[in-house]
Amino acid sequence: MSSLSASESVPTPVPTPVPSGKPLTVKVENLSVTYRTTFERVPTFKNAITRLGRGQRAVREIEALKDVSFDVPDGTALGIIGNNGAGKSTLMRALAGILPPNKGRIEVHGRISPLLSLGVGFNANLSGRENIILGGLASGLSRAQVEARAEDVTTFAGLEEFIDAPMRTYSSGMYSRLAFSVAVHMDPDILMIDEALSAGDATFKTKAAGKMAELRENARAFFLVSHSLASIQQLCNDAIWLHKGELMMRGTPQEVCAAYTKFVQVGDSAVILEDL
Structure with a gap:
């Protein structure tokens, strides 16, 4: 895969069309997010002497x-597609209310179930069943509603024999499968998934893809960040491309993926579509 270089010509951002005829689930206006980070500068020899090396x-x-x-x-x-560092995960976290914007505004109409980083918020010292309860309550459901879904969550994750064991004893695959299962069984109005298709083995990935297709039909809105362009084209009916924090293009998944692959100067082979 070819990587982007500083000399490459970046296309002019394409204004996104304003959909009409349907009520809006999410509205993003002039959204900007800036991180402030600190790093240690290496002192010069002269400064090291005068400042004792600090x-x-x-x-x-x-x-x-x-x-x-x-x-x-x-x-x-x-x-949502783009190379690493494009701002995809930042956008999802802002939509989920985890990151406050530095500029602009976000309107969200509905209950969100974000699956942004598998297992974030789980307590490793608690059992899988207890974490299901916590995850459901955090999604805004009542305890009775969560308990009614607990068996389905467990069965989908394939963890019937381990659900009452502490999650610190789980393998990374078991941990990821339970996190995914919790998120997709809470009947969200809006489902946000960031690279969750990587959860589990091939069998579970197939099951996960089927579940997300079902949710796509029932949820008011569905957001998917993925490097798998094949998944974007199979599961989505709309797409945006981010590059260095800017919205470059919006259109059908086929149009956006084609423009993106052309930009990074790669073909549309099966390997590329699975992991770009």
Whole structure:
């Protein structure tokens, strides 16, 4: 796979069309998110002598998202693509309310179930069953509603024999399968998934893809961040492409994926479609 270089010509951002005729589930207006990070500067020999070798702390600002705007009407399954560092995960975290924007506004109409990093929020000292309860309550369901779903969550994850064991005893695959299962069984209005298709073995991936296709039909909106362009084309009916924090293009998954693969100068082989 060819990597992007500083000399490559970056296409001009394409204004996104404003969908009409359906109520909006999500509205993003002029969204910007900037990270402030600090790093230790290595002192020069002269400064090291005068300051006894103590380094200096410097602040660097990283513009993760730059003036991004788009609308998402009911029934949209939106794929989000782009190279590493494009701002995809930052966008998802902002939509989920985890990251506050530095500029702009986000409107979300509905209950969100974000699957942004598998297992975040789980307590490894608690059992799988107890974490199902915690995950459901965090999604806004009542305890009775969560308990009614607990067996389905367990069966889907294939963890019937281990569900009452502490999660610190789980393998990474078991941990990921349970996290995915919790997220997709909470009947969300809006489902946000960031690279969750990588959870589990081939059998579970097939099951997960089927479940997400079902959710796509029933949820008011569905967001999928993935490096698998095949998954974006199979599961989504709309797509956006981010590059260095900017919205470059919006269109059908086929159109956006084709423009993206052309930009990074690769073909559309099966290998590339699975992991770009």
